[in-house]
Amino acid sequence: MLPIEMISAILDSVQEAIEVTDRDGNIIYVNPAFCRITGLSFEERTRQNIFQASPDGALALALKTGVPVKGYRTRVGGSNAEVISNAVPIIIDHQIVGAVVIFQHITDIIKLIEELKKSTSIIQNLSDKYGQVTKSKYDFEQIIGRSQAIKECIMTGQMAAKSSSTVLLLGESGTGKELFAHAIHHASSRKDGPFIVINCAAIPETLLESELFGHVRGAFTGAIKDKIGKFELANSGTLFLDEIGDMNPLLQAKLLRVLQEREFERIGGTRPVSVDVRVIAATNRNLKQLVREGLFREDLYYRLNVVEINLPPLRERIEDIMDLANYMIVRLNRKLGKKVIGLSREAMTALHHYHWPGNIRELENVLERVMVSLDTDIITYKELAPHLSVNYPEAVNTEADLMPLDKMEQMMIERALKKYGTGVEGKREAARHLNISLATLYNKIKKHNINISNN
Numbered sequence: 001m002l003p004i005e006m007i008s009a010i011l012d013s014v015q016e017a018i019e020v021t022d023r024d025g026n027i028i029y030v031n032p033a034f035c036r037i038t039g040l041s042f043e044e045r046t047r048q049n050i051f052q053a054s055p056d057g058a059l060a061l062a063l064k065t066g067v068p069v070k071g072y073r074t075r076v077g078g079s080n081a082e083v084i085s086n087a088v089p090i091i092i093d094h095q096i097v098g099a100v101v102i103f104q105h106i107t108d109i110i111k112l113i114e115e116l117k118k119s120t121s122i123i124q125n126l127s128d129k130y131g132q133v134t135k136s137k138y139d140f141e142q143i144i145g146r147s148q149a150i151k152e153c154i155m156t157g158q159m160a161a162k163s164s165s166t167v168l169l170l171g172e173s174g175t176g177k178e179l180f181a182h183a184i185h186h187a188s189s190r191k192d193g194p195f196i197v198i199n200c201a202a203i204p205e206t207l208l209e210s211e212l213f214g215h216v217r218g219a220f221t222g223a224i225k226d227k228i229g230k231f232e233l234a235n236s237g238t239l240f241l242d243e244i245g246d247m248n249p250l251l252q253a254k255l256l257r258v259l260q261e262r263e264f265e266r267i268g269g270t271r272p273v274s275v276d277v278r279v280i281a282a283t284n285r286n287l288k289q290l291v292r293e294g295l296f297r298e299d300l301y302y303r304l305n306v307v308e309i310n311l312p313p314l315r316e317r318i319e320d321i322m323d324l325a326n327y328m329i330v331r332l333n334r335k336l337g338k339k340v341i342g343l344s345r346e347a348m349t350a351l352h353h354y355h356w357p358g359n360i361r362e363l364e365n366v367l368e369r370v371m372v373s374l375d376t377d378i379i380t381y382k383e384l385a386p387h388l389s390v391n392y393p394e395a396v397n398t399e400a401d402l403m404p405l406d407k408m409e410q411m412m413i414e415r416a417l418k419k420y421g422t423g424v425e426g427k428r429e430a431a432r433h434l435n436i437s438l439a440t441l442y443n444k445i446k447k448h449n450i451n452i453s454n455n
């Protein structure tokens with residue numbers, strides 16, 4: 001048992017109010033926290049009886065019923081203090097000898113709840129931030145190719161890595177633009193900072209602004225908490241803006257301002273946020289043409305185009321195919337648990353003669369499809385050929401049925417969506433089989449105005 005002086009010191013020092021009555025409801029003790037919260041003095045209160053002073057309070061209830069009362073919201077009789085209280089009867093030898101109540105001022109609790117909410121929001125933001133921050137996955141060592149064209153791209157990329165200049169990566173889908181963005185970041189002095197990727201075509205226009213610049217709580221319907229945008233996430237690192245040609249004019253203007261002034265405001269915010277971010281942008285569209293058509297701001301084009309790298313399509317650097325194929329076979333062996341050692345001479349010739357509309361991504365996909373069902377260690381022409389021939393629809397397999405390429409593209413996309421479905425996974429699968437990236441598929445769905453709900 002604790003000595004009585006110690007018990008008294010404890011009661012005097014706790015932050016919660018404590019009030020004790022005897023079995024008849026006479027108030028026999030209140031602690032200093034009680035006096036502070038209610039504004040009543042010890043002498044004043046201990047002259048009273050609880051059934052007169054606070055007949056509807058938790059203490060009177062616990063004493064009357066002999067049952068504990070928890071989380072009871074009430075006003076302390078004789079004061080304005082609104083409190084949340086817990087009361088219990090004091091039972092000795094099966095007899096109720098009194099009751100005790102402990103309570104806290106409601107504003108203290110509200111303050112605690114507010115603080116908790118703030119901490120939860122900070123934790124949530126940090127966890128969002130942590131989940132989105134990535135490091136670069138590739139370096140220049142992993143960029144395969146001995147052609148003059150790719151060597152020049154690598155040299156320009158390595159030069160660009162030494163500065164913080166904005167880089168514009170141009171090239172068809174699947175030529176390695178993202179790979180280059182990773183490598184440039186990795187070779188730069190920012191390599192220990194974040195590498196953040198955003199695909200401007202894959203995010204609905206209405207969300208893109210908030211994804212890039214963030215927003216403050218209440219900025220628009222649905223903005224229930226502050227959100228950090230990709231620019232802030234990329235601070236002291238690199239932001240890779242993929243499919244930049246798809247950005248709408250309003251955002252183009254905002255992007256131009258960040259590139260010029262290195263600061264912006266979150267949507268709904270009033271405070272400018274300064275950032276130190278290197279931007280690498282990429283597109284498979286003809287940006288100069290978009291500028292001529294008035295769809296892309298000329299000033300932004302020149303801001304982005306400080307260093308330009310034009311990645312050549314695979315059909316223009318056929319001398320790289322052997323190295324690329326061998327490199328991918330090694331990677332796929334690891335992924336698929338195979339022991340393939342290479343391609344037969346005929347198979348290699350077929351790879352050289354194919355036109356590779358989907359570029360290196362298509363080469364990767366073709367090899368993966370062949371290797372999945374391969375049970376020998378050499379890929380021969382027989383296994384490879386079915387994956388190289390374009391799978392024309394029956395309706396267009398004669399000369400008389402020729403149709404515009406554009407139409408053909410639309411038909412193929414509709415076919416793929418019909419086969420794999422229009423959900424995100426379906427689209428991903430469809431893109432894989434069409435040898436294009438998911439973002440390109442979104443672009444083409446938009447371009448051909450394909451109604452995905454009917455597929």
Ligand SMILES: Nc1ncnc2c1ncn2[C@@H]1O[C@H](COP(=O)(O)OP(=O)(O)OP(=O)(O)O)[C@@H](O)[C@H]1O
Pocket residue numbers: 142143144145171172173174175176177178179180242283284324360361364436437439440
């Ligand atoms: N030179 C290369 N050496 C090795 N792998 C490469 C090379 N170029 C591209 N790849 C591989 O090809 C695939 C497609 O490359 P990436 O995603 O970088 O292309 P992209 O031009 O960004 O395509 P998209 O415009 O469709 O987004 C990736 O798996 C990448 O690792």
